[in-house]
Amino acid sequence: MALGFTLAYLALIVLIPLTGLAWRSASLGWAGLWHVATDPRTLNALKISFGTAFVAALINVFFGVVVAWVLVRYRFPGRRIIDAIVDLPFALPTAVAGIALTSIYAKNGWIGRWLDPLGIKVAFTPIGITIALIFVGLPFVVRTVQPVMEEIRTEVEEAAATLGANRFQTITRVLLPGLQPAILTGFALAFARAVGEYGSVIFIAGNLPYVSEIAPLLIVIRLEEFDYAGATAIAAIMLLISFAMLFIINLIQAWSRRRYGYGT
């Protein structure tokens, strides 16, 4: 019953639209698809989308783990407020975030004005895109790692200390390997979210073809040109790459879960 419902639901919400996507792009034929895929503008957009999403997810993994650690282990006034702020990127319309970030990082913005003389341009470059993606991806890492961290007993750290491990060895050999599956999940979620992000990016990106144009924007541009087949072709390619990456991450997850016996 529940299984049947789940399958029907997934088909309705996920599978049928995706099949429609494949159907639509198939109208181009293999040659047409290949033509769209190898078009330099498409290639650049894909490279920018996946590249910035990857870098943003990596940065989120590092700082997200630190933020989660502070929230789990430290008791300080305002901890609950910080904890709530982490969720803000979930709730905030991403366009608002994009506009806010642009105004801060633009040449005359609060931060941009100090970076500009140093020759660092953030707004309207891939760096700006990355910053926007870091913003939207942060809660994914924090919220997946946090509950697992809460389960780590201080005893494990104390055991490492009595065995002679210094703090660095305890973190790198005991704590982080134990968190690795959760960190990987957080990375996958933040990455997937960043690849599909549109709202916050288009404001800060500047959207220069070949330089700071992301794939989702290119899809919208093709749609506006009534090139539906072209749009769905790019979408299908993105889908394929995303699926492959998430699949690999899932394989790693399953392997480590088997190894460490989580859930027992």
Add this chain to the structure above:
Amino acid sequence: MDVRVSGVRKEFDRFPALHDVSLEIKSGELIALLGPSGSGKTTLLRLIAGLESPTEGKVFFGDEDASLKSVQERNVGFVFQHYALFRHMTVIDNVGFGLKVRPSNTRPAKDEIRRRSSELLDFVQLSGLEKRYPAQLSGGQRQRVALARAMAIEPRVLLLDEPFGALDAKVRKELRRWLREIHDKTKHTTVFVTHDQDEALELADRVVVMSQGSIEQVGTPDEVYDKPNSPFVYGFIGESSRLPVRIENGTVWIGEKSLGLKADRPDGDGMLYFRPHDVELVDGSNGCIAGTVVASRRVGATRRVELMVAGAEERIEIGIDADHPATELSGIAFRPRHFRVFARD
């Protein structure tokens, strides 16, 4: 390695956990810290390990002041109640961890670490499980791994915090005997914390009875069981019965009746303590405690009767032979074989 705790006081956020505790542990001894929860026994163990630092006082390993050293430098083997194994490491990697994290100039070669780890696993009877992960082991097996891991660093002292607390009764008994064997073979100076008096009495060379952050008594199992030096120890170890009494000219009285017991206390009110099973029944009514049976029940090989003591209006329990004819409302007179009188609290 001798361990000496000298005048240690510990406060947590102004809340005192230990008051002025001193203790000497001889090299090769197996010592139990026994007490109810909140007695400070775990705090004392953690202070010896260096996981806590004393508010006042010092801890010596031999002649060396260990208080100045960090946990890492103290080289103690610590076994936690919930094992605290590293779950992403195999059993053999857990055991070898302490050797692997040593600085390169004292770290044994990889093969050597492997050899020593499997030797230890052999020693704790877990050979064949080297490649398993902690999640794939039973509780008893995990605790053996934890012990092997602690012994791998050749610790100066072995400290165990309620090592059998999380295990079921049968495994606990097995591991208890096994730990004693291990200790007799390795002769590590060992301190373990427990709230289980059977465990402490059966396993330890000496028992340290603790209550409310202080040491009540230190002695061999026989000493603490047969000669408790405080009402707390009487009550906490084994069973005890107590009766309010009066001391006059060095003898014990209830009301207008002498019990024929000598007490080494000044005249005045006191509390008589004795073991319910350590009494002799007597005939007559002089020089004894007499009472009426108000309840009786069978406990194992003996019978427990509850007496209303004449002249004291107090109920106490004593143990008698199972085939003793006493029934409810019949009179019984007895004299404790061993007893002590303490001040009334």
